[in-house]
Amino acid sequence: MKYVTEFRDADLVRQTVEKIRKEVTQPWVLMEICGGQTHAIKRYGIDELLPKEIELVHGPGCPVCVTPLEQIDKALALASMPNVIFTSYGDMLRVPGSGRDLFSVRATGGDVRVVYSPLDAVKLAAKNPEKEVVFFAIGFETTAPANAMSVYQAAQLGLRNFSVLMSHVRVPPAMHAILSGEHNRVQGFLAAGHVCAVMGYWEYPPIAEQYRTPMAVTGFEPLDLLHGVLTAVRMLEKGEVGVANAYARAVTYEGNQPAQKLIQTVFMDCDRKWRGIGNIPMSGWCLRPEYAKFDAEQRFEVASIHSEESPICIAGEILQGLKKPHQCPAFGTLCTPEHPLGATMVSTEGTCAAYYQYDQQPIASGASHA
Amino acid sequence: MRNPTKVSIEGLNCPVPLTHRERIVTGHGSGGKMMQELIAKTFTSQWQNPMLNAGNDGSVISARGYARLVVSTDAHVVSPLFFPGGDIGALAVCGTVNDVAVMGAKPLYLTASFILEEGLEISTLERVVESMRAKAEEAGVQIVAGDTKVVEKGLADGLYISTTGIGLLADRCHINGWEAKPGDAVLISGTLGDHGIAVLSARGALGLETELASDVAPLNEMIADMMAVSKNIHVMRDPTRGGLATSLNEIAKQSKVGIVLEEGSIPIKPAVESASELLGFDPLYIANEGKLVAIVAEDEAEEVLQVMRSHKYGKEAARIGRVATEPQGRVLMKTLIGSHRMVDMLMGEMLPRIC
Numbered sequence: 001m002k003y004v005t006e007f008r009d010a011d012l013v014r015q016t017v018e019k020i021r022k023e024v025t026q027p028w029v030l031m032e033i034c035g036g037q038t039h040a041i042k043r044y045g046i047d048e049l050l051p052k053e054i055e056l057v058h059g060p061g062c063p064v065c066v067t068p069l070e071q072i073d074k075a076l077a078l079a080s081m082p083n084v085i086f087t088s089y090g091d092m093l094r095v096p097g098s099g100r101d102l103f104s105v106r107a108t109g110g111d112v113r114v115v116y117s118p119l120d121a122v123k124l125a126a127k128n129p130e131k132e133v134v135f136f137a138i139g140f141e142t143t144a145p146a147n148a149m150s151v152y153q154a155a156q157l158g159l160r161n162f163s164v165l166m167s168h169v170r171v172p173p174a175m176h177a178i179l180s181g182e183h184n185r186v187q188g189f190l191a192a193g194h195v196c197a198v199m200g201y202w203e204y205p206p207i208a209e210q211y212r213t214p215m216a217v218t219g220f221e222p223l224d225l226l227h228g229v230l231t232a233v234r235m236l237e238k239g240e241v242g243v244a245n246a247y248a249r250a251v252t253y254e255g256n257q258p259a260q261k262l263i264q265t266v267f268m269d270c271d272r273k274w275r276g277i278g279n280i281p282m283s284g285w286c287l288r289p290e291y292a293k294f295d296a297e298q299r300f301e302v303a304s305i306h307s308e309e310s311p312i313c314i315a316g317e318i319l320q321g322l323k324k325p326h327q328c329p330a331f332g333t334l335c336t337p338e339h340p341l342g343a344t345m346v347s348t349e350g351t352c353a354a355y356y357q358y359d360q361q362p363i364a365s366g367a368s369h370a
Numbered sequence: 371m372r373n374p375t376k377v378s379i380e381g382l383n384c385p386v387p388l389t390h391r392e393r394i395v396t397g398h399g400s401g402g403k404m405m406q407e408l409i410a411k412t413f414t415s416q417w418q419n420p421m422l423n424a425g426n427d428g429s430v431i432s433a434r435g436y437a438r439l440v441v442s443t444d445a446h447v448v449s450p451l452f453f454p455g456g457d458i459g460a461l462a463v464c465g466t467v468n469d470v471a472v473m474g475a476k477p478l479y480l481t482a483s484f485i486l487e488e489g490l491e492i493s494t495l496e497r498v499v500e501s502m503r504a505k506a507e508e509a510g511v512q513i514v515a516g517d518t519k520v521v522e523k524g525l526a527d528g529l530y531i532s533t534t535g536i537g538l539l540a541d542r543c544h545i546n547g548w549e550a551k552p553g554d555a556v557l558i559s560g561t562l563g564d565h566g567i568a569v570l571s572a573r574g575a576l577g578l579e580t581e582l583a584s585d586v587a588p589l590n591e592m593i594a595d596m597m598a599v600s601k602n603i604h605v606m607r608d609p610t611r612g613g614l615a616t617s618l619n620e621i622a623k624q625s626k627v628g629i630v631l632e633e634g635s636i637p638i639k640p641a642v643e644s645a646s647e648l649l650g651f652d653p654l655y656i657a658n659e660g661k662l663v664a665i666v667a668e669d670e671a672e673e674v675l676q677v678m679r680s681h682k683y684g685k686e687a688a689r690i691g692r693v694a695t696e697p698q699g700r701v702l703m704k705t706l707i708g709s710h711r712m713v714d715m716l717m718g719e720m721l722p723r724i725c
Contacts, residue, residue: 010706010707013708044707044709045707046709048709049707049709089722090722091721093719094718094721103395103397103719108393
C-alpha cells in the first residue's frame with residue numbers, strides 16, 4: 001500500500017530506534033494524546049522496541065471513551081423513540097449507558113443504524129421525510145468538519161427532520177487540564193497528527209510555553225510514531241520548549257483552513273463533561289444559536305437527562321495517564337471488551353481495549369476468562 | 371483557566387457492566403467470543419454429546435460396523451442476496467461443502483431448507499437455485515432433500531437458506547481441531563478478507579468502490595488433492611465469520627498449543643488492505659468463504675503447499691506461521707517491524723472505527 005508500507009519498513013524502524021537509544025540519557029515520560037496512536041503503539045509493539053528510559057502514557061484522545069454517560073443515556077432515549085432513526089459511528093453502539101447500550105435498544109425495536117459518514121445521515125433524512133433522523137455527533141477535531149458539514153448541508157437543504165446529539169471535545173483544553181493537574185507526570189507530548197491535519201498546530205505553542213513542555217506533532221504508522229518520539233526526546237534532552245512538526249507529510253502550521261472555517265461557522269466553544277475526568281471549561285463544541293434548531297437535545301427534550309456514574313473502574317485515571325490498564329484489578333477478568341466495565345475497554349481506540357487485544361503480559365493474566 | 375483536574379478525580383465514573391445475556395444482539399452472530407459463549411451456555415450445555423462437544427466444523431458419526439460419516443449444518447443470511455463473485459445460493463452450498471471437507475471427508479449429499487419472505491420475486495429465487503445447482507455440480511454433491519416455508523412480508527430479508535451436508539470419511543483419517551502439534555507448519559490457501567469487503571462494498575455503504583469479488587468456492591477438490599500427497603495434515607478449517615484470527619485461536623485452544631504468525635507472509639489483496647485501513651478493520655478478522663487454513667507436519671508442508679498452489683483456488687497459498695508450545699491456547703504475531711503482538715479472537719460484532 002503506497003504511502004503506508006514505506007512507513008512500516010523494518011530497517012528504517014531499527015535505525016530510528018537506534019537513534020532514540022543514542023539520544024536518550026535519562027528517563028522521560030511522554031504522552032500520546034490520541035487513542036488511534038495508542039492503538040497503533042500496541043498493534044505494532046512500538047513500546048517493546050523503545051529503550052526502557054522512555055515511558056509512554058496514554059492520553060484521553062479516544063472520542064468514544066470520553067463521551068460522558070449522560071450523553072449516552074440521551075442517545076439511548078432518542079434511539080428508543082418510535083419515529084426516530086438514530087444514526088451513529090459504529091463503535092458508539094457498544095458503549096454502555098445506564099444499564100443498556102445502543103445494541104440493546106436495537107434488539108428491543110429501536111431503529112439504530114451505523115453510518116460511515118454523517119453526510120449519509122443527512123441523505124437518510126432527505127429520503128425519509130416522515131421520520132426524524134438524529135446523528136450522534138461525537139469526536140475530537142478530526143470528526144468535527146464532517147459533523148459540522150452535516151448540519152450545514154441539512155440547513156442548505158432546508159431539512160426539518162435532521163438533528164444532531166452533540167458531544168464534541170477538543171484537545172488543547174485537555175492538555176491544559178492534564179498539565180495543570182497535581183499528579184501530572186507528563187514531560188512531553190506526542191500531539192495527535194490527525195487532529196493537527198485539521199486544526200494545524202498554532203494553538204499549541206502557548207501551552208508548551210506555559211507548562212515548559214515540548215510537543216511533537218506525530219503520525220500513526222510505526223516510523224511516524226518513532227520519529228515523533230525521537231523529536232520529543234531530542235527536545236527534552238536539549239531542554240528545548242516548543243512545538244515541532246514530526247508529521248510534515250500531513251500537517252501544516254495553519255492546518256486545513258476551509259475545514260476550520262466551517263467548524264467556526266456551525267460550532268462554538270462551550271463547557272463539556274469528559275467521561276472519567278469531569279467538566280473541563282470550554283473544552284467542547286456546541287451548535288451556534290443560528291443552528292440551534294438542529295440540536296436534538298432541544299428538539300426532543302432530553303436535555304433534562306442527568307446520569308450519575310458509579311466509581312467501579314479506573315478509567316478516569318487511565319484517561320489522564322496516571323495509571324496503566326493492567327494496574328486495574330478488573331482488567332482482563334471482570335472487564336473485557338465483551339463485558340466492559342469502563343469506556344476505555346469499549347472502543348478499539350480505547351487504551352484498555354488496545355492493551356487487551358495486543359499486549360501479551362496482561363492477556364496471559366486474564367486468559368482464564370471464558 | 372482554573373485547574374480542572376482537581377474536579378476530575380471526584381468526577382471519576384464508570385458504567386454498570388453489560389452482559390447481553392437477556393436478549394440476542396447482532397454480536398451473538400459474529401462468529402466471535404459472544405457467539406461461542408451463547409453456544410456453550412445455551413446449546414451445548416443442553417444437548418451434551420461427544421460429537422457436539424468436540425467443537426469442530428462438522429461431526430463424525432457412525433453406525434456400528436459401517437463407514438464413518440461427517441455431518442455439518444449451516445444457516446445462511448446475507449444482504450445483498452447477490453454480490454460480486456457470488457450470491458446466497460453459492461454461499462449455502464460452498465459453506466456446507468467446505469465444513470464437511472475440512473474434516474477430511476468427501477462431501478456427497480446436501481439438504482436445503484428455505485425461508486422465503488412474502489413478495490420475493492420467483493425469478494430471484496430461481497437465480498439462487500440455479501447458482502446452487504452450479505456450485506453443487508462443481509463440488510460433485512447432490513441436493514437430495516429440501517423444505518420451503520414462507521413468512522409474512524417484513525418478517526425476513528428476502529430469503530434465508532439452511533443447508534446440511536453429509537460426507538464419507540476415509541479410514542485412518544484423523545483430521546481434527548485438537549491435532550495441531552508443535553513444529554507443524556500453518557498454511558493458508560490465499561488472500562484474506564475478500565468476501566467480507568466485497569459484500570460490504572456491494573451494500574454501497576462504504577462510499578468507495580472496489581473491484582473485489584467474493585472468494586466463495588467449494589474447496590473439496592483441492593482438499594482431496596492435498597490429502598492424496600500427505601497423511602499428516604493435522605487440522606483444517608475454513609476461516610469464515612470471525613476470520614483467520616478466530617479460527618486459529620480455536621485451534622490453539624483445542625490443541626493446547628501456541629500459534630506464531632509472521633505478519634509479512636500473510637497474503638492480503640491491496641484493495642482489502644486499503645479498505646480495512648480506511649474503515650478501521652483488521653483483515654485477520656474479516657470473513658472468507660473460499661479459504662482454507664491447514665496445519666501440516668513440517669516435513670510434508672512444502673509438498674502440500676505446492677499442491678494447493680497448483681489448484682485454481684489456492685494459487686496464492688502461503689506458509690504463514692508455525693505451531694509452537696507457547697503461548698499455549700493463544701496466537702502470537704511477529705510484526706513486520708520485529709516486535710510481537712497477541713492476535714485475539716473476534717469479540718462481538720466487527721464495528722468500523724470512528725476516526
